[in-house]
Amino acid sequence: AVVITSLGCPFRCTYCASSFLWNGFFSRDSVRTAEYIEFLIETKHLSDVVFFDDAILVGNGFKELMREIQNRRIGTRFHLPNGVHARFLDMETAGLMFENNFKTIKIGLETSDPALQNATGGKVSSRDFYQAIQNLSEAGFTSREVSAYIMMNLPGQSEKDILNSLEVCEELGVNPSVNEFTPIPGTAQWKDLVDRGMFNEEIDPLLLDNSILPHWWEGGFSLKTVQRLKEAAWSLRRKLSGE
Numbered sequence: 692a693v694v695i696t697s698l699g700c701p702f703r704c705t706y707c708a709s710s711f712l713w714n715g716f717f718s719r720d721s722v723r724t725a726e727y728i729e730f731l732i733e734t735k736h737l738s739d740v741v742f743f744d745d746a747i748l749v750g751n752g753f754k755e756l757m758r759e760i761q762n763r764r765i766g767t768r769f770h771l772p773n774g775v776h777a778r779f780l781d782m783e784t785a786g787l788m789f790e791n792n793f794k795t796i797k798i799g800l801e802t803s804d805p806a807l808q809n810a811t812g813g814k815v816s817s818r819d820f821y822q823a824i825q826n827l828s829e830a831g832f833t834s835r836e837v838s839a840y841i842m843m844n845l846p847g848q849s850e851k852d853i854l855n856s857l858e859v860c861e862e863l864g865v866n867p868s869v870n871e872f873t874p875i876p877g878t879a880q881w882k883d884l885v886d887r888g889m890f891n892e893e894i895d896p897l898l899l900d901n902s903i904l905p906h907w908w909e910g911g912f913s914l915k916t917v918q919r920l921k922e923a924a925w926s927l928r929r930k931l932s933g934e
């Protein structure tokens with residue numbers, strides 16, 4: 692089952708549509724969410740629960756929910772595939788995740804370039820990322836469960852930046868998960884690209900899809916570069932999994 696414990700995000704990353712979709716950040720009551728998860732597991736006999744929040748670690752709701760789940764002895768597998776905030780992944784959170792049987796934890800690194808981290812909204816610093824991975828590792832997680840989102844083709848991003856992010860992942864034993872940037876209509880990044888004449892605001896959004904963008908867009912990486920970087924990420928994943 693997919694479960695959402697909160698809506699929206701208090702951050703305003705330039706490439707993200709969350710603030711566009713939700714006018715604020717709203718958390719659901721942790722006890723009621725735990726009751727709902729328990730109900731789902733008992734009635735549907737589920738083995739896996741996937742959280743799809745944009746900002747699940749913001750506030751105290753996640754820790755409260757984890758304690759509720761622990762008290763209720765809900766023995767299922769949990770997954771966080773949506774990229775959590777490294778800066779909120781403290782030792783207590785990591786421990787609660789481990790005790791509650793989390794099997795997928797994706798963390799948003801996005802870029803390892805401090806200037807680009809700040810320019811895109813400042814949601815993460817490399818220091819936050821290192822600390823979060825250390826906390827997860829001390830709690831007992833390995834590269835089997837933990838991976839990092841890395842953005843590729845952000846305006847102003849260099850190929851070197853992605854290679855640096857892959858090096859950080861290799862150093863920490865974290866699987867890289869490379870995401871290709873697509874300009875989402877209405878976001879700050881999209882407006883900036885329109886203002887700079889990179890494309891017209893009437894453009895068919897299909898042309899901005901990541902499978903098409905590198906074929907025509909001169910503002911970013913060529914198809915060859917995208918492919919080379921994807922292969923570097925796949926190669927690192929194979930290396931970390933011992934293949």
Ligand code: SF4
Nearest residue numbers: 700702703704707745
């Ligand atoms: S932190 Fe994540 S959900 Fe929030 S605005 Fe940034 S990318 Fe979007």
